[in-house]
Amino acid sequence: MLVLQSLRKIFNPNTPYEKVAIDRIDLEVKHGEFVTVIGSNGAGKTSLLNLIAGTLLPDEGRILIDGQDVTTVPEHRRAGYLGRIFQNPLMGTASSMTIEENLAMAELRGRRRGLAWGVTRRQREQYRNLLKPLDLGLETRLRDRVSLLSGGERQCLTLLMATLSLPKLLLLDEPTAALDPRTAEKVARLTDRIAREHHLTTIMVTHNMAQAIEMGDRMIMLHEGKIQFDIRGEEKRNLTVEAVVKRFGEKIVFEDETLLCAPVGGQRSN
Incomplete structure (x- = not known):
């Protein structure tokens, strides 16, 4: 359904402030798949959504949706078949x-x-x-x-x-981050229910690792613009925050306290 081929995005190229936001990512998301994306600040999570939505154009690589190359299709044209929710509740409504x-x-x-x-x-x-x-x-x-x-x-x-x-594709950029815990749980549950009921292909960015583990059927971890971790199915269902930290503790420094937040709806058992 969604295919990213060698996708690359660099901010401020050839300057002292050069930043590789997305570093030659290859990714395929099947129809109806719900993918959560986790990573610390600067990992490339929002940049990835912006590239898919057309808010940003890649420096290298291709983006295909339903087999159609949309790499250079402007944002307003993609909006006809993409749904998007931002962290700020004030965005997305009139x-x-x-x-x-x-x-x-x-x-x-x-x-x-x-x-x-x-x-x-x-x-x-x-x-x-x-x-x-x-x-x-x-x-x-x-x-x-x-x-x-x-x-x-x-x-x-x-x-x-x-x-x-x-929509063909639903993009969620930390939709619960600005909400109180009770409301955040309600929005998270509603998101999960709607995505599953309508078999919507969904990509949700979150800082909350426990939420990323509990929601969806596939989880991707980004670090410095690269996919470090891609897990799905039974392996994801059995995953715990502790297991992820143990596996990547030395490789990835978790700068955000929210990465280790409690899961949606309460404590997750090991």
Whole structure:
């Protein structure tokens, strides 16, 4: 589904500030696969998502989605078939528009838009049914402006918006990092449920190693722009934070305390 071939990105080349963000990465992600990406600051996690989304263009290599070479396709054209969620809950929604207007706008992603559009009675009922399982009461606030929502409520709405049109690829850039623990757990569970229910090909960047282990069915560790660790299936299900630290403790210095956070939903047993 997604293929990266010898992907390379350098910031400030040929200067004293040169930084190799992505160093000739080769990666293949199958349809419906949920991949978590872990790594310390500067490992290349967000740069990798930006290259896939078209926010950045690579200096070398190719990016293929569903067999189509999109290496030089601009970001706005990729947005028609990619869903993306950022760390900042304020991104991904239109603050001055209502909840139902944001959902209606998201539903039109990848389609031609006319000059006149609105929310129909059928759509309004659909949005209520979509929001009710969140248990946040948003289904009763469809005509409230998004600016009135809390950070957690906005992030849940952003997730629904990003997946409403069932994108080919869902990119998540630390979607729970700015949320309180309880809300972060709710967003994480919702993310996992939506991705699995709709078999969405998903790549989620996180600083939380325990979260990366618990969520998804494959985990990749980046360090200095290279893939150091790629694990999936039964081996991933049996993985623990301690095992990863033991394996890479001498090779990779974990600079971020959040890398060793407790897993989503509580303590993970060995």
